[in-house]
Amino acid sequence: NAGVMQNPRHLVRRRGQEARLRCSPMKGHSHVYWYRQLPEEGLKFMVYLQKENIIDESGMPKERFSAEFPKEGPSILRIQQVVRGDSAAYFCASSPPGTQAQYFGPGTRLTVT
Amino acid sequence: AQRVTQPEKLLSVFKGAPVELKCNYSYSGSPELFWYVQYSRQRLQLLLRHISRESIKGFTADLNKGETSFHLKKPFAQEEDSAMYYCALSNSGNTGKLIFGQGTTLQVKP
Numbered sequence: 001n002a003g004v005m006q007n008p009r010h011l012v013r014r015r016g017q018e019a020r021l022r023c024s025p026m027k028g029h030s031h032v033y034w035y036r037q038l039p040e041e042g043l044k045f046m047v048y049l050q051k052e053n054i055i056d057e058s059g060m061p062k063e064r065f066s067a068e069f070p071k072e073g074p075s076i077l078r079i080q081q082v083v084r085g086d087s088a089a090y091f092c093a094s095s096p097p098g099t100q101a102q103y104f105g106p107g108t109r110l111t112v113t
Numbered sequence: 114a115q116r117v118t119q120p121e122k123l124l125s126v127f128k129g130a131p132v133e134l135k136c137n138y139s140y141s142g143s144p145e146l147f148w149y150v151q152y153s154r155q156r157l158q159l160l161l162r163h164i165s166r167e168s169i170k171g172f173t174a175d176l177n178k179g180e181t182s183f184h185l186k187k188p189f190a191q192e193e194d195s196a197m198y199y200c201a202l203s204n205s206g207n208t209g210k211l212i213f214g215q216g217t218t219l220q221v222k223p
Protein backbone atom coordinates (compact mmCIF):
# COMPACT_ATOMS: atom_id res chain seq x y z
CA ASN A 1 0.00 0.00 0.00
CA ALA A 2 1.64 3.20 -1.21
CA GLY A 3 0.20 5.43 1.47
CA VAL A 4 -1.62 8.69 0.98
CA MET A 5 -0.29 10.53 -2.05
CA GLN A 6 -0.40 14.27 -2.55
CA ASN A 7 0.67 16.30 -5.52
CA PRO A 8 2.22 18.57 -6.25
CA ARG A 9 4.56 18.66 -3.27
CA HIS A 10 5.36 22.31 -3.90
CA LEU A 11 3.18 24.82 -5.70
CA VAL A 12 3.94 28.45 -6.43
CA ARG A 13 1.15 30.73 -7.54
CA ARG A 14 0.88 34.47 -8.13
CA ARG A 15 -1.84 36.42 -6.38
CA GLY A 16 -5.13 35.99 -8.18
CA GLN A 17 -4.32 32.60 -9.74
CA GLU A 18 -5.98 29.31 -8.92
CA ALA A 19 -4.38 26.50 -6.93
CA ARG A 20 -5.43 22.85 -7.27
CA LEU A 21 -4.15 20.36 -4.74
CA ARG A 22 -4.67 16.64 -5.23
CA CYS A 23 -4.93 13.81 -2.74
CA SER A 24 -5.13 10.08 -3.44
CA PRO A 25 -6.16 8.17 -0.32
CA MET A 26 -4.78 4.82 0.70
CA LYS A 27 -6.32 1.80 -0.97
CA GLY A 28 -9.53 0.84 0.77
CA HIS A 29 -9.94 4.22 2.47
CA SER A 30 -13.15 6.03 1.66
CA HIS A 31 -12.77 9.00 4.00
CA VAL A 32 -10.60 12.02 3.17
CA TYR A 33 -9.72 14.96 5.39
CA TRP A 34 -7.94 18.19 4.49
CA TYR A 35 -5.93 20.20 7.01
CA ARG A 36 -4.00 23.45 6.71
CA GLN A 37 -0.88 24.40 8.63
CA LEU A 38 0.01 28.06 8.64
CA PRO A 39 3.58 29.03 9.61
CA GLU A 40 4.28 28.55 13.32
CA GLU A 41 0.83 27.01 13.90
CA GLY A 42 -0.62 23.53 14.35
CA LEU A 43 -2.73 21.75 11.78
CA LYS A 44 -6.28 23.06 11.41
CA PHE A 45 -9.14 20.98 10.05
CA MET A 46 -10.70 22.23 6.84
CA VAL A 47 -13.04 19.64 5.35
CA TYR A 48 -14.07 15.99 5.55
CA LEU A 49 -15.32 14.15 2.50
CA GLN A 50 -16.52 10.73 1.50
CA LYS A 51 -16.93 9.66 -2.10
CA GLU A 52 -19.12 12.27 -3.84
CA ASN A 53 -20.16 13.82 -0.51
CA ILE A 54 -18.96 16.65 1.67
CA ILE A 55 -19.63 15.54 5.24
CA ASP A 56 -18.17 18.41 7.26
CA GLU A 57 -16.82 21.66 5.82
CA SER A 58 -16.91 23.64 9.04
CA GLY A 59 -13.22 24.55 8.74
CA MET A 60 -13.34 25.82 5.19
CA PRO A 61 -13.11 29.56 4.55
CA LYS A 62 -16.44 30.78 3.24
CA GLU A 63 -15.09 32.10 -0.04
CA ARG A 64 -12.60 30.95 -2.67
CA PHE A 65 -12.10 27.46 -1.20
CA SER A 66 -13.83 24.31 -2.40
CA ALA A 67 -13.21 20.58 -2.18
CA GLU A 68 -14.45 17.48 -3.92
CA PHE A 69 -13.92 13.75 -3.83
CA PRO A 70 -15.38 12.30 -7.01
CA LYS A 71 -16.41 8.72 -7.57
CA GLU A 72 -13.27 8.18 -9.62
CA GLY A 73 -9.96 9.93 -9.11
CA PRO A 74 -8.32 11.89 -6.34
CA SER A 75 -9.79 14.39 -3.94
CA ILE A 76 -9.18 17.99 -5.03
CA LEU A 77 -8.81 21.07 -2.86
CA ARG A 78 -9.28 24.14 -5.00
CA ILE A 79 -8.36 27.68 -4.02
CA GLN A 80 -9.49 30.42 -6.36
CA GLN A 81 -7.89 33.86 -6.60
CA VAL A 82 -5.14 33.02 -4.13
CA VAL A 83 -3.83 35.65 -1.72
CA ARG A 84 -0.58 35.77 0.24
CA GLY A 85 -2.37 34.57 3.37
CA ASP A 86 -3.14 31.26 1.64
CA SER A 87 0.57 30.37 1.75
CA ALA A 88 0.70 27.29 3.96
CA ALA A 89 1.20 23.54 4.02
CA TYR A 90 -1.93 21.62 3.09
CA PHE A 91 -2.20 18.08 4.35
CA CYS A 92 -4.56 15.37 3.31
CA ALA A 93 -5.40 12.35 5.47
CA SER A 94 -7.46 9.27 4.80
CA SER A 95 -9.08 6.65 6.96
CA PRO A 96 -11.00 3.46 6.37
CA PRO A 97 -14.60 3.23 7.54
CA GLY A 98 -15.15 2.52 11.21
CA THR A 99 -11.94 3.95 12.64
CA GLN A 100 -10.82 7.37 13.83
CA ALA A 101 -7.15 6.83 12.99
CA GLN A 102 -6.08 8.98 10.07
CA TYR A 103 -3.09 8.45 7.81
CA PHE A 104 -1.43 11.54 6.42
CA GLY A 105 0.10 12.43 3.09
CA PRO A 106 3.38 14.34 2.77
CA GLY A 107 1.59 17.64 2.25
CA THR A 108 1.59 20.31 -0.45
CA ARG A 109 3.44 23.50 0.33
CA LEU A 110 1.69 26.41 -1.37
CA THR A 111 3.55 29.66 -1.80
CA VAL A 112 1.72 32.71 -3.09
CA THR A 113 3.93 35.42 -4.51
CA ALA B 114 -15.03 24.80 22.90
CA GLN B 115 -12.88 21.91 21.75
CA ARG B 116 -9.23 22.63 22.23
CA VAL B 117 -5.89 20.86 22.60
CA THR B 118 -3.04 22.60 24.39
CA GLN B 119 0.60 21.63 24.27
CA PRO B 120 2.24 24.16 26.57
CA GLU B 121 5.83 23.50 25.51
CA LYS B 122 7.04 24.55 22.09
CA LEU B 123 10.43 22.94 22.65
CA LEU B 124 11.60 20.25 25.03
CA SER B 125 15.29 19.50 25.17
CA VAL B 126 16.67 16.52 27.12
CA PHE B 127 19.80 14.43 27.19
CA LYS B 128 19.90 10.88 25.88
CA GLY B 129 18.76 8.45 28.56
CA ALA B 130 16.73 11.03 30.47
CA PRO B 131 12.97 10.60 31.02
CA VAL B 132 10.65 12.51 28.72
CA GLU B 133 7.16 13.85 29.28
CA LEU B 134 5.39 15.84 26.59
CA LYS B 135 2.35 17.54 28.01
CA CYS B 136 -1.08 17.64 26.43
CA ASN B 137 -4.27 19.03 27.90
CA TYR B 138 -7.62 19.06 26.20
CA SER B 139 -11.01 20.64 26.45
CA TYR B 140 -13.97 18.64 25.18
CA SER B 141 -17.50 18.16 26.45
CA GLY B 142 -18.10 14.58 25.29
CA SER B 143 -15.99 11.42 25.22
CA PRO B 144 -12.98 12.24 23.09
CA GLU B 145 -10.55 9.95 21.44
CA LEU B 146 -6.96 11.13 21.91
CA PHE B 147 -3.94 10.54 19.69
CA TRP B 148 -0.27 11.32 19.52
CA TYR B 149 1.22 11.94 16.07
CA VAL B 150 4.93 12.30 15.34
CA GLN B 151 6.75 13.94 12.46
CA TYR B 152 10.41 13.05 12.02
CA SER B 153 12.63 15.31 9.95
CA ARG B 154 11.59 15.25 6.27
CA GLN B 155 8.93 12.61 6.87
CA ARG B 156 5.17 12.74 6.90
CA LEU B 157 3.05 12.96 9.99
CA GLN B 158 2.47 9.47 11.37
CA LEU B 159 0.31 8.02 14.09
CA LEU B 160 2.32 7.15 17.18
CA LEU B 161 -0.38 5.91 19.50
CA ARG B 162 -4.05 6.27 20.46
CA HIS B 163 -5.53 6.12 23.92
CA ILE B 164 -8.07 3.38 23.25
CA SER B 165 -5.31 0.97 22.25
CA ARG B 166 -3.45 1.38 25.55
CA GLU B 167 -0.31 0.32 23.74
CA SER B 168 3.35 1.22 23.94
CA ILE B 169 5.04 2.23 20.72
CA LYS B 170 8.81 2.81 20.53
CA GLY B 171 8.82 2.88 24.32
CA PHE B 172 6.27 5.70 24.51
CA THR B 173 3.08 5.48 26.55
CA ALA B 174 0.24 7.89 27.19
CA ASP B 175 -2.58 7.61 29.70
CA LEU B 176 -5.83 9.46 29.39
CA ASN B 177 -6.62 11.26 32.65
CA LYS B 178 -10.21 12.44 32.41
CA GLY B 179 -10.08 14.19 35.78
CA GLU B 180 -7.18 16.37 34.73
CA THR B 181 -8.20 16.33 31.03
CA SER B 182 -4.67 15.36 30.11
CA PHE B 183 -3.00 12.89 27.77
CA HIS B 184 0.71 13.32 28.45
CA LEU B 185 3.23 11.32 26.40
CA LYS B 186 6.00 9.64 28.37
CA LYS B 187 9.13 7.66 27.77
CA PRO B 188 11.46 6.56 30.58
CA PHE B 189 14.72 6.79 28.59
CA ALA B 190 14.95 9.13 25.59
CA GLN B 191 16.94 8.14 22.51
CA GLU B 192 18.47 10.48 19.93
CA GLU B 193 16.19 9.02 17.24
CA ASP B 194 13.19 10.26 19.24
CA SER B 195 14.03 13.82 18.18
CA ALA B 196 11.00 14.98 16.21
CA MET B 197 7.89 17.13 16.29
CA TYR B 198 5.07 15.65 18.39
CA TYR B 199 1.43 16.59 18.03
CA CYS B 200 -1.38 15.72 20.40
CA ALA B 201 -4.78 15.46 18.72
CA LEU B 202 -8.38 14.96 19.72
CA SER B 203 -11.12 13.40 17.65
CA ASN B 204 -14.78 14.12 18.08
CA SER B 205 -15.54 10.44 17.87
CA GLY B 206 -19.09 9.64 16.96
CA ASN B 207 -19.40 12.73 14.82
CA THR B 208 -17.27 13.47 11.82
CA GLY B 209 -13.98 12.27 13.23
CA LYS B 210 -12.08 15.43 12.42
CA LEU B 211 -8.88 15.88 14.39
CA ILE B 212 -8.18 18.92 16.52
CA PHE B 213 -4.44 19.37 16.90
CA GLY B 214 -2.30 21.04 19.49
CA GLN B 215 0.45 23.43 18.42
CA GLY B 216 3.06 20.70 18.61
CA THR B 217 6.19 20.20 20.73
CA THR B 218 9.64 19.79 19.27
CA LEU B 219 11.56 17.16 21.20
CA GLN B 220 15.30 17.50 20.97
CA VAL B 221 17.35 14.66 22.44
CA LYS B 222 20.98 15.61 22.89
CA PRO B 223 23.79 13.04 22.93
